[in-house]
Amino acid sequence: MSSSTSLDLLPLRQRAEVVAIDWTAISDNEGRRLRALGIETGVQVEKLYKGMFGMNDPIALRVGRMMIAVRKSHARAISVCPVAVTIAA
């Protein structure tokens, strides 16, 4: 598939795998929260919704079977690689 991009630029409904996270761009506490919500490298995410009135902030993501909200400033620190949608087994 295509090469990696940052999460904030990922198109809606596109599934992608987290390939790298720039932890230095995120505070310690928020990094811990991000991991607690299941975001780390190797995890698949899908961008579901964007902020209101056409703004790209915040972003609603599907992680596993959960939906979480992140701000664009964090999404920028997360590199993802789009993957083809697989049909669940």
Next chain:
Amino acid sequence: MSEIAPLIVLAGNPNSGKSALFNALTGARQKIANYPGVTVERKSGHFTFADGRPAELVDLPGSYSLDPTSPDEEVTRSVIMGLQKGERRPDAVILVLDAANLDNHLRFALEVIALGQPVVVALNMMDLAERDGLTLDPARLAKELGVPVIPTVAVRRRGLEDLSAAVEGRLVEERPEAEAVIAKERGHGLSKQAKRIAKLAIVSETAGRRWSERADALFLHPFAGPLILFAVLFVMFQAVFAWSEAPIEMIENASEWVAAAVETNMPGGFFRDFIIEGAIGGVGSVVVFLPQILILFLFILLLEASGYMTRAAFIMDRMMASVGLSGRSFIPLLSSFACAIPGIMATRSISDPRDRLTTILVAPLMTCSARLPVYAIIIGAFIPPRTVGPGIGLQGLVLFGLYVFGIIGAMIVALVLRSTVTKGPNSGFLMEMPKYQLPLMKDILIGLWQRAWIFLRRAGTIIFAATVVLWLLLTFPKVPEDSAMSQVDYSVAGRIANVIAPVVKPIGFNRDIALALIPAMAAREVAVAALATTYAIDATDEEAEARSLTERLQSRWSLPTALAFLAWFVFAPQCISTIAVTRRETNGWKWPAFMVIYLFSLAYAAAGITYWSAVALGL
């Protein structure tokens, strides 16, 4: 095992149905207190095993991790490890997992199980998981985790007996000392392990969009979403006024009836006056707001339980970011429209300390229900009930304006604070948005009952005490028969007010207002009771006594004074409970002192500007 009932704690992720399970296991009789020294709620209840043996059950705050990111998570961690002050070491832990969200919830479960405490897993909301097309294998999960796994549906009371039996089975075991084996790499890699186990426990899953996601396509729609939120809030505030009319009238009638009964059945004199004017009049004038408070809380509890509140936070995040806050502040601020106290307590869910402090400091600017009686009586007396447009009454418009005034004030103050005293990098906004759920009536009713009880206790203590003290100060010393002074002027309260009066004179306040402001420090709504008490005591003859408070206000206050009084109450921090809860939540006197000073300064300025503008306009 000693005679002390064993302590069982419920732990789990937020949105795992933990509280519903707690309610199902303990019933409505719950005790809510705070852990000593911290501002985290301790919810406990009683529960009996099949053989009738009692146990104490504690509902721990929902946590994503044992590596804490908030005071709530800190308490959960210490309690489970047996390190929490004021809490015994738990005899067993019930870990509540959402069966439909294993990948995420197993993460926390793995951390807790690694501590080596006796754990039973409640695989909760099994019915919803099945509806989602998931088939799970609890036995396989139990084998992977090494602890008993009991499928439950808390809201239908399914699996509760099995759960209780499993917990009982874990109690007899010798417990090893809890080891502090918090994941060394601060949680890296745990998610992968959780995912691996989840995969093994899931027998089959069918793809298919869940109805919850279809609902989000509408509620989080970039244009329809904000409109729906606005409509929800509009209906909520309408309901607060429309639905409360009948119950308010009932409470008023009841308090009049009690006063009349006391009047006919008690000999006249000091005690009768005390009970009618002080106790029934004072407390009655406050209890009438119970219906409005309950309606507002009903909406807030329903929005929270259904999962919509987090969507509202998502929608509002961008706007809140423009004044340096996040969507997470939206929920506490919305609650503050009912009362700043639960609002300030709800800021515990804000993980960024600066964000949280800013939200606490601006929460009192949201027009709480205690201001309503003050606004209602002044608007009723001074704003003519004419229409200014189709379906728009002037009185309603002024009331709406006061709400808007508070909101705009809060936004400006937040912006100023975020660039001065709470300066710092803009915080993030990280939040789980749980699946929508049909709120369970029982859970909502328990929540409402707890709110009503807190309010009534307040009315019965602080507000009662304040009105009684004021009544005594107004009644003594008795004015001599031959004196030209009125009772109010002669009383202790009158003399105190005479000292304050010059300070508030420049903003158009008369002596009566100065007098009402003193007891209103206890709670804003007391201002109305205080004015009523003052004018009741000052009434020299039967005719004057028969006049309503409204008429008395009209004859003694000018319009600019009334408007200045309204402006004052938009900002004035007149509520001891709010100051006390701010002290508790910020662990010291520094921030409550700051809050009181800045709010009084704003109140003084706003009242002054309003008064002199109104005078200049010739109102």
